[in-house]
Amino acid sequence: MKTTMTSVAGESVDIHVVERPEDLGAFFDWIEQKSVLGADTETTGLDIFSDDFRVRTVQFGNATTGWVLPVEKGWEFTKAACEVLTSGRHFIFHNAMYDLQVIDRCFSIPLEETFGKVVDTRILAHLIDPRGQEEGGIGHSLEALTRALIDPAVADEVKVLVKLLAKEMKTTQSQVWSVVDIDNPDYLLYAGMDPILAYRLREKLEPLVPASARGLVAYEHRLAEVCAVMERNGFLVDTTYSRKLSNRLRREEDAAGDRLFETFGVESPNSTEQVADALEELGVKVRGRTPTGRRKVDKKLLDDLSELDAPEGELARLVIEAKRTRKWRTTWVDGFLAGMDTNNRVHPSINPLRARTARMSITGIPAQTLPSSDWMIRRCFIPDPGESLVSVDYKAQELRVLAALSGDTVMRRAFQHDADLHQITADAAGVDRKVGKMANFLQVYGGGPAKLAEGAGISFPDAKRVIDAFRSTYPGVAQFARAAEEEARQLGYVTTPTGRVLPVDESRIYASTNYLVQSTSRDVTCAGLLRLYDDGFGPYLRLPIHDEVLASVPADQAERGAKMIREALRMDFRGVDIDTDAEILGDSWGAGYVPDSEREAYETTFIPF
DNA sequence: CAGGTTAGCACC
DNA sequence: AAACGGTGCTAACCTG
Structure with a gap:
C-alpha cells in the first residue's frame, strides 16, 4: 500500500493506494465505521457501452482520507469494491448517473439498487445555481465547484496534472484515462482526491440549496435514475436501412460537391468564405454581415438565391444540397452507426438537469435536434422485436x-x-x-x-x-x-x-416569463416520467424530448400501452388540463410521418451497399 | 496540432 | 420602447 499526504483547504489528508490484496485489510478496517462515503470511479473512457470499456479504479473516502482500489489489477479489488457498494452504506458521487451506470455495466450491480443510496453533488449544485461558469454561475463540474467552494489550489493542481499527463503520454486530455499507467502516482493521487472532494462538496452545498428547492432534491435524484434507465435501455438501430441511407447520402453529397467544384470552383461547401467568393464572382452582392463583420451566407440567402433561374441559383441549390446531405450523414446516420453497441443499440446520454431552466439535454442520440419535417433520419430507429413504437406528446405544453x-x-x-x-x-x-x-x-x-x-x-x-x-x-x-x-x-x-430558483440577468429581464414557462413545462414532463417509471414503464422508455416521450411497447398491447402512457403523463395543473396525444408509430420512429406505400417506394430506390 | 471559437443549422 | 428563450453538432477557422 502506498500512502500520500497532501492538504486540502489547509487540512492534511491521506490518500491510500491499495496495491496488493493483503492491503485490503487496512481498507476494511478504515471503512468499518463509515456509513457515508464519498465515491468515484476512473474508467478507460466515457463510452460505457462499448465492448472494451473498463473500470480502472474505484475510490472511496471522507473529508480527510481517500482510498483507491485498483480494480483492473485483480478480482479481489473488484470484489472489495462491490462489497462496499452493496453494503447498505450511503454514497456521495459527483454526477452519479455516470458512475452508477458504470457500476451497473461493469459490476452487474443494477443502478436501481444503488441510486436510492446516493447523493449527487452535481444535482445540488444545479439546484443552487443552474448557470454555467460562462453565464456567471459557479458551474457544475467537480473542478469548478472545488475551485469555488473548497480549495482553488487543489482545482488548479488537478487541471495542470491532466495537461501534464497528456503531454507526457503524447495524447489528448480526453484519452489520458485510458492509457495512463495504473501505477502512475499522479494519476492515483488525482483518483484518490475525487471522493474526498465529493464528500466535502456535499457538506458545502447542502446548506446552500434554497429553502424553496429542498423538495426538489429527492425528485431530481429519482429523475436521474429514470434517465439512467433510459440510457441503459438504448434504442435499437435498423442497421440495414441506416447503412443504405448513409451510402445514399454520401453519393448525393459527392454529386453536388463535384459539380460545385467543377462549375464554380468551390472546394468546401461548408466554407462561408468560399461560397461568398463564388457568389460575388457571379455578380451577387453579399450584403449581410455576421457579428464579427464577415460576409453572411446563411440558409435564408441561399434559399432566396436558389429560386433564381441563373448560375447563382444553381450554385445556391448545390450548396444547400451538399450541406444537407453531409450534415444528415455525419451528424445523424454515421453517428448512430458508430455509436452502436454490439447489440445494435445506441445509448443516449441524458442530462436531466442541464439548462438554466433545468431543461434536459440529450446527446449520443441528439434526439432533440433530429429533422422533424422528414422521416428519413428517424427511420433509423426501430422498436425491439415484437414491440411497437409509441410517441406521446403534450398538446401545446408551454x-x-x-x-x-x-x-x-x-x-x-x-x-x-x-x-x-x-x-x-x-x-x-x-x-x-x-x-x-x-x-x-x-x-x-x-x-x-x-x-x-x-x-x-x-x-x-x-x-x-x-x-x-x-x-x-x-x-x-x-x-x-x-x-x-x-x-x-x-x-x-x-x-x-416547484420551488426552482432561476437567476435572471439584469440585461434580460424580459426573459423571466420564458424561464418560468420553460422550466415549469420541463417539470411537467419530468413529473410525468416519474409516474411512468413508478407504473413500471421503465424498460419500455426510450427518449424524453422536451414535451414528448418515446416508448417501445409490446406490439399486441400497443393501444393499451399508448393509452396508459398518455394518462400517466397528462396532468391537471392549477385547473388547466396539460393534455397529451398518443400516437402509435409502429415499426420505426419514422413510421408516423408517411404512409407505408410511399415509404416502400422510397426505400426500394436505394443503391445496394 | 489540440483545443477553443465562430457560423450555421437542426429541434422544442 | 423594446428586448427571441433553451439546447447540440459539425466544419471551418483561429491560436498558442
Whole structure:
C-alpha cells in the first residue's frame, strides 16, 4: 500500500493506494465505521457501452482520507469494491448517473439498487445555481465547484496534472484515462482526491440549496435514475436501412460537391468564405454581415438565391444540397452507426438537469435536434422485436403552462374547450392563423415586434398591432409577465411553482416569463416520467424530448400501452388540463410521418451497399 | 496540432 | 420602447 499526504483547504489528508490484496485489510478496517462515503470511479473512457470499456479504479473516502482500489489489477479489488457498494452504506458521487451506470455495466450491480443510496453533488449544485461558469454561475463540474467552494489550489493542481499527463503520454486530455499507467502516482493521487472532494462538496452545498428547492432534491435524484434507465435501455438501430441511407447520402453529397467544384470552383461547401467568393464572382452582392463583420451566407440567402433561374441559383441549390446531405450523414446516420453497441443499440446520454431552466439535454442520440419535417433520419430507429413504437406528446405544453401560471381567463377557457388558441389570437388581431401562432410563441419566448415582423413577413407597425391585440386578448398573461419581471428586477431571480430558483440577468429581464414557462413545462414532463417509471414503464422508455416521450411497447398491447402512457403523463395543473396525444408509430420512429406505400417506394430506390 | 471559437443549422 | 428563450453538432477557422 502506498500512502500520500497532501492538504486540502489547509487540512492534511491521506490518500491510500491499495496495491496488493493483503492491503485490503487496512481498507476494511478504515471503512468499518463509515456509513457515508464519498465515491468515484476512473474508467478507460466515457463510452460505457462499448465492448472494451473498463473500470480502472474505484475510490472511496471522507473529508480527510481517500482510498483507491485498483480494480483492473485483480478480482479481489473488484470484489472489495462491490462489497462496499452493496453494503447498505450511503454514497456521495459527483454526477452519479455516470458512475452508477458504470457500476451497473461493469459490476452487474443494477443502478436501481444503488441510486436510492446516493447523493449527487452535481444535482445540488444545479439546484443552487443552474448557470454555467460562462453565464456567471459557479458551474457544475467537480473542478469548478472545488475551485469555488473548497480549495482553488487543489482545482488548479488537478487541471495542470491532466495537461501534464497528456503531454507526457503524447495524447489528448480526453484519452489520458485510458492509457495512463495504473501505477502512475499522479494519476492515483488525482483518483484518490475525487471522493474526498465529493464528500466535502456535499457538506458545502447542502446548506446552500434554497429553502424553496429542498423538495426538489429527492425528485431530481429519482429523475436521474429514470434517465439512467433510459440510457441503459438504448434504442435499437435498423442497421440495414441506416447503412443504405448513409451510402445514399454520401453519393448525393459527392454529386453536388463535384459539380460545385467543377462549375464554380468551390472546394468546401461548408466554407462561408468560399461560397461568398463564388457568389460575388457571379455578380451577387453579399450584403449581410455576421457579428464579427464577415460576409453572411446563411440558409435564408441561399434559399432566396436558389429560386433564381441563373448560375447563382444553381450554385445556391448545390450548396444547400451538399450541406444537407453531409450534415444528415455525419451528424445523424454515421453517428448512430458508430455509436452502436454490439447489440445494435445506441445509448443516449441524458442530462436531466442541464439548462438554466433545468431543461434536459440529450446527446449520443441528439434526439432533440433530429429533422422533424422528414422521416428519413428517424427511420433509423426501430422498436425491439415484437414491440411497437409509441410517441406521446403534450398538446401545446408551454402555452397550457402559461395559461396555468398566469391564470388568464381567456386562455384557460380556450384550453378547457380544447379550442384553437392560435386562431383565437389570429382573430383578435385580424391576421392569419400562422401569424397568430407566431405571436403566441413569441410571447412565450419573450420576443418583440421586430422579430414578429421579420418572422411573419409583415410590417413593423402591423407586428406591433398584433402584439397589442395579444395583450388585450389575454390581459392575465400581460399581468403575469409584469409581475415576473418585477420579481426578477427586485431579487435577481424568479422561482417556479416547484420551488426552482432561476437567476435572471439584469440585461434580460424580459426573459423571466420564458424561464418560468420553460422550466415549469420541463417539470411537467419530468413529473410525468416519474409516474411512468413508478407504473413500471421503465424498460419500455426510450427518449424524453422536451414535451414528448418515446416508448417501445409490446406490439399486441400497443393501444393499451399508448393509452396508459398518455394518462400517466397528462396532468391537471392549477385547473388547466396539460393534455397529451398518443400516437402509435409502429415499426420505426419514422413510421408516423408517411404512409407505408410511399415509404416502400422510397426505400426500394436505394443503391445496394 | 489540440483545443477553443465562430457560423450555421437542426429541434422544442 | 423594446428586448427571441433553451439546447447540440459539425466544419471551418483561429491560436498558442
